[in-house]
Amino acid sequence: MSAVLTQNTAREFTRIMGVGAARGDVVVTNEDVCQWIDSSDEWIQKRTGIVTRRRADAETSLLDLAETAARGALQSAGIEGSQLGAVIISTVTSPYATPSAAAALADRLGATPAPAFDISAACAGYCYGVAQADALVKSGAAEYVLVVGAEKLSDIIDNHERTISFLLGDGAGAVVIGPSETAGIGPSVWGSDGSKWDAIGMTHSMLDLRDVAVQAEEDPQGNALVAETEAKLWPTLRQDGQTVFRWAVWGMAKEAQRALDAAGITADDLSVFLPHQANMRIIDEMAKQLKLPESVAIARDIADTGNTSAASIPLAMHRMLEERPELSGTLGLQIGFGAGLVFGAQVIVLP
Amino acid sequence: MGREISVGRVPAQEKGSLMASNEEILAGLAEIVNEETGLATEAVQLDKSFTDDLDIDSISMMTIVVNAEEKFDVKIPDEEVKNLKTVGDAVNFIANAQA
Numbered sequence: 001m002s003a004v005l006t007q008n009t010a011r012e013f014t015r016i017m018g019v020g021a022a023r024g025d026v027v028v029t030n031e032d033v034c035q036w037i038d039s040s041d042e043w044i045q046k047r048t049g050i051v052t053r054r055r056a057d058a059e060t061s062l063l064d065l066a067e068t069a070a071r072g073a074l075q076s077a078g079i080e081g082s083q084l085g086a087v088i089i090s091t092v093t094s095p096y097a098t099p100s101a102a103a104a105l106a107d108r109l110g111a112t113p114a115p116a117f118d119i120s121a122a123c124a125g126y127c128y129g130v131a132q133a134d135a136l137v138k139s140g141a142a143e144y145v146l147v148v149g150a151e152k153l154s155d156i157i158d159n160h161e162r163t164i165s166f167l168l169g170d171g172a173g174a175v176v177i178g179p180s181e182t183a184g185i186g187p188s189v190w191g192s193d194g195s196k197w198d199a200i201g202m203t204h205s206m207l208d209l210r211d212v213a214v215q216a217e218e219d220p221q222g223n224a225l226v227a228e229t230e231a232k233l234w235p236t237l238r239q240d241g242q243t244v245f246r247w248a249v250w251g252m253a254k255e256a257q258r259a260l261d262a263a264g265i266t267a268d269d270l271s272v273f274l275p276h277q278a279n280m281r282i283i284d285e286m287a288k289q290l291k292l293p294e295s296v297a298i299a300r301d302i303a304d305t306g307n308t309s310a311a312s313i314p315l316a317m318h319r320m321l322e323e324r325p326e327l328s329g330t331l332g333l334q335i336g337f338g339a340g341l342v343f344g345a346q347v348i349v350l351p
Numbered sequence: 352m353g354r355e356i357s358v359g360r361v362p363a364q365e366k367g368s369l370m371a372s373n374e375e376i377l378a379g380l381a382e383i384v385n386e387e388t389g390l391a392t393e394a395v396q397l398d399k400s401f402t403d404d405l406d407i408d409s410i411s412m413m414t415i416v417v418n419a420e421e422k423f424d425v426k427i428p429d430e431e432v433k434n435l436k437t438v439g440d441a442v443n444f445i446a447n448a449q450a
Binding site: 240246 | 408409410412413414416417429432433
């Protein structure tokens with residue numbers, strides 16, 4: 001008779017135990033932006049709802065932002081770094097393709113030797129991380145999992161282009177997910193649509209950058225670096241705003257509704273709506289499509305933080321709970337969506 | 352005088368009551384534009400440019416397109432939206448898509 005395997009014992013319920021936040025220290029106003037693009041404060045506010053965006057200074061790294069948010073989440077959850085069973089960072093702005101930012105963060109937090117890895121799911125990254133953490137805790141693979149959405153988007157923008165750069169900020173938001181006596185995280189509704197791979201992304205690949213670097217090396221006087229290739233030196237973000245807007249509002253309203261259905265609740269049961277802080281017009285139109293009752297508080301952190309990609313939902317959650325602590329323990333709907341295209345949504349009990 | 356855009360009873364009308372005439376499409380579009388922007392429905396004329404005359408930005412344009420899709424039961428692909436420069440372009444596209 002062969003040996004019998006032992007498998008992890010699954011848990012029934014999970015919850016978000018705490019949330020932490022870090023915003024860049026530098027306040028970038030619409031006036032600042034108008035030095036780079038031909039625009040006005042009124043134009044930017046009307047189209048995006050953004051008054052200021054927060055960016056990190058040159059000395060503050062992605063990891064610094066992630067660490068500040070993570071320490072806040074651990075403190076609010078009442079958990080030590082050493083208790084973490086996994087550390088996940090969702091980011092598209094780690095300056096190193098490898099090793100992961102998460103491994104370095106785990107070490108800073110005293111979580112070593114916890115498993116640590118990065119997720120690349122852009123503005124859906126935090127919800128992807130929650131889906132992962134929820135599954136890890138439920139399966140018994142880990143007890144407490146740290147999920148950080150962290151971005152230093154100012155490293156990958158071109159301030160002089162006008163499709164996306166002026167929306168973006170730097171920050172990190174983090175949550176700790178752990179076991180619960182009652183249901184605290186509804187089923188994850190998540191997915192992708194790679195047919196729209198080109199709708200948001202980098203101007204060119206790292207291989208293009210390497211080719212330019214090789215040229216420069218072969219021609220140290222720089223004659224090879226004609227204007228055409230000069231523009232290719234450092235890849236930056238672009239988007240097709242109209243395509244993204246249609247997908248984000250009407251496509252994502254459907255997915256948000258699926259997340260409500262999967263959790264067995266209706267919009268009337270919600271107290272908070274936490275959409276990715278992409279653009280105020282998207283947030284307003286989504287709320288309209290979802291027919292959210294007046295009683296639902298809608299996160300609008302974008303107005304002075306800007307769009308911080310994977311960090312935006314936990315940042316908005318943290319702010320909502322600071323401003324309205326009585327919402328702790330009530331139901332929120334979170335939905336992230338972005339480059340890929342990818343999306344993820346969950347109904348959650350607010351920590 | 353500028354180019355004439357046909358607003359007559361196109362064959363669509365003869366195909367059944369589900370099809371809207373160009374006049375009905377224009378009236379329906381005007382309502383959608385009014386709802387999105389607050390512009391008077393009378394301002395929405397066939398020769399008007401969405402951006403230059405009606406001051407409709409790209410995000411509002413997309414909202415109008417999606418609402419028009421629903422109202423007239425047609426598909427207006429993303430890559431087609433940039434070709435809809437005037438109200439008449441949109442009316443013609445919707446009429447053809449319905450045919």
